Amino acid sequence: MTKIDRKNQAQRSAETQIKLFEATLDSLQEFGYRGTSLSKIMLKAGVSKGAWSHHFTSKSELVVAASEYILNKAIETTQDWVLSLNSSNLKLFDIFDFIWNNFYIGRHRDIWLELNIACRTDGNLKDRLSPIIAHFHKSINKAWKSYTTAKGYNDKVSEHIMILTINCFRGMAIQSITQNDHEYFKELRMEWFKIVSILLS
Amino acid sequence: MTKIDRKNQAQRSAETQIKLFEATLDSLQEFGYRGTSLSKIMLKAGVSKGAWSHHFTSKSELVVAASEYILNKAIETTQDWVLSLNSSNLKLFDIFDFIWNNFYIGRHRDIWLELNIACRTDGNLKDRLSPIIAHFHKSINKAWKSYTTAKGYNDKVSEHIMILTINCFRGMAIQSITQNDHEYFKELRMEWFKIVSILLS
DNA sequence: TAAAAAATACCGACCGTTGGGTATGTAAAT
């Protein structure tokens, strides 16, 4: 009856590693960077400690790998979006919404904040993640540029606007922790949108 | 020779509590929120565990008290500054610099970030600190208003600008963790300053 | 091609350390 699903070693490895990555990321979201322990990850992943030690040399190796995993997925998401969009009828607010909805709320926001703040007190993490975080920002910047060049906006001005926009979003992401008011932040983004419209016109 | 400095109980209590507060804040800066342990605090403070348990019922009580301590000092700093300034010849950039230099770099930035992010995964901390954090923001807002009203700017527009400014600063504070480029952020603040000047004129 | 050997994937008990918190006793002020 029950089909024995034989898997080769590569599949087995990949599957348990993905399980460990997702469990680690869930734990980062639920308990924070320092609150994340191996036992909690093992429990979430439904995987034994032996499996972990077989694939990773230490806890921090797993956390770094899981972080790279989610950041690279974010970069892909952005790149796919850039490729799929039809620049001609794209609205400025759509870009803002894409960035906000994908990276500055929910799971991605939570994990992104945890990792960034953890970098301050964890030199190893910082060394490993800084390049990927930079890469992530570049991919967003690229998405923005594909818009502004299509519209023929001033390059330097629009780049500053992009950077300031991201910083505003980051700031709102932090504030939304202690002040979780969805509508308020939507209004704030609208106000920012109005200002940018004026500046670009 | 050596004068025995007799102290009353109130003085003794106050002194060790301040010692514990400062050590806790130093530890928050050095090791982060979750990386802060009682043993590290005791070591930094040069105080025994018995002294801690005499004054505080738990670790989190000490951390909350120390957080209230630094946030209240920040509120005072702002209020003192508002009282001392001569609105008539105050420059817009001075306000930005005051806010940035006092709260979004160095020790205050580090501790402020740690506490805000910790609030997400620590319900008790969040409940205790949210009102004080809100109070802190109000005190900054008040400083801003005392400027804009003196200059006769539009109330609603200038309030939005203030909020966006703070959010930008917050975002820059996070980014400066993984990208510690002092000059870059100064330029960015200058760009923002230019934009605000246009908007307020 | 089937059995044997080797390599890979995984399990769970164990170890030393550090965590927050407590309990008992001493020093100092009132």
Next chain:
DNA sequence: ATTTACATACCCAACGGTCGGTATTTTTTA
């Protein structure tokens, strides 16, 4: 004499990490 302030030794749970052993897949070989 009594309350307040502080010190130290101790407790147990959780931590990251290790280790000897088992299950599964892959390679070798007869």
